[in-house]
Amino acid sequence: MYAIITENDESAWADETGILYHFPKRYLKYLEPGTHVIYYKGSLKNKSFSKNRLSDAPHYFAIAKIGKTYPDKESNKNDFFATITDFIPFEEAVLAKDDSNYLEIIPDSRKSNYWRDGVRAIDDETYHLIISRVTPNKVSEKKTAYTSDETVGKFQDSLESFSEGKKSKRYVTTYERNPKYRKQAIAIHGNSCAACGFNFGSFYGEYAEGFIHVHHIVPVSEFEAPKHIDPESDLIPLCANCHSVVHRKKDKTLSILEIRNLIADNST
Template identity: 50%
Template structure:
């Protein structure tokens, strides 16, 4: 069954539209890998977000598919997150109600609290009805291998960047992979354990380098990047050492071996 996933303008999770979606455990059965989903926003609460939305009213704004689902290591409530695949934004908002009728079928027993849920399982009929109103912006899912190394964007915080950029044609697939890599691997260095926020405080929050394990030059065109196996988070020092010698990119294990007994003294 397809599902509607609600995106709030502000949330406890740093989700990135079209890349990562966090959700409470109770929705797990509805968001299995492969589920077709439609993105939804409720009525605007805070007007400062107006420019990052297609409409102030409740509306649908894009479609996607649920990718791999992970347990959120940072949650003590068993929350999960899903990688989002094939995100395709709509050109304009689809209102939740057209000609006085909701596009979603609300069960009689749920009239009072239907819109409260962050994830709503919907019928194929409702899914098709919503999409029949959609004008799609082209998905940029298949544009070859994005280079996430050596680009200034790589060194930006995951929370930075233009929120509304995904409505334009310049949707950054690169940033999308970076967000997925950080959701999976965390914000600490996978070689030495360094955590920028812990060391420098709030100012460095969200900062980490994302290293592509297979050099782009060896990658050969079309293969999709798997953020779990092809990417890893490294601190700036470790990342520099990995690339110190042009013809010899170190593996994370090699790097760990060098650190052990020198800088990182294990108990």
């Protein structure tokens, strides 16, 4: 399946380019797992965004695939979000309109409102037509979605080195710090600790809202080919305390069930 997904400069949707895509339920049928998508941006409305765009005109700017889709817990309108995989941004815009023709096929019946739909199913010919306009060798190598999340990285480094020494470091995988996987895992699992239920925002207020560690469930030693990671089954949110305890022993990482049992056994 193929689809266009719109991501405008300003929107009510909490999208994270190349990481998460939020959408109303009516588009669910177009965004099945594995769907090849092309990112689209409408024309420039607010000049301050000009420097962040490849073109002021309506254009396509990246390809990606839909990972999985989930009901959006933060939404009260029955909205959904999709995890995005294989995100590859273009270095140059592919304009939506080429001389006088649009690259997408607009049915006569949809002439007046076609562009209003943020998600649009396309056939494989249209998909390949758009892809064919991407300048060869101009697919960007730098995947912007992977830029490091400094704050989280530094915090976790210091946490580990103070509490456990260098040896435990090998049990903390880079996936726990990868901002893309972090954001996907938090969107899927929420930001309360999966072991003890602690929520930073509820406890410390707005200053700490949304803060949480993300723990990688598969021990590194058993993770031979770190190619694909499923943020739903492989990652889990843990508070800083539970996360430290899970990684306490250098030769063993506690499972979520084990740490939950520790908490239950020792609470009065």
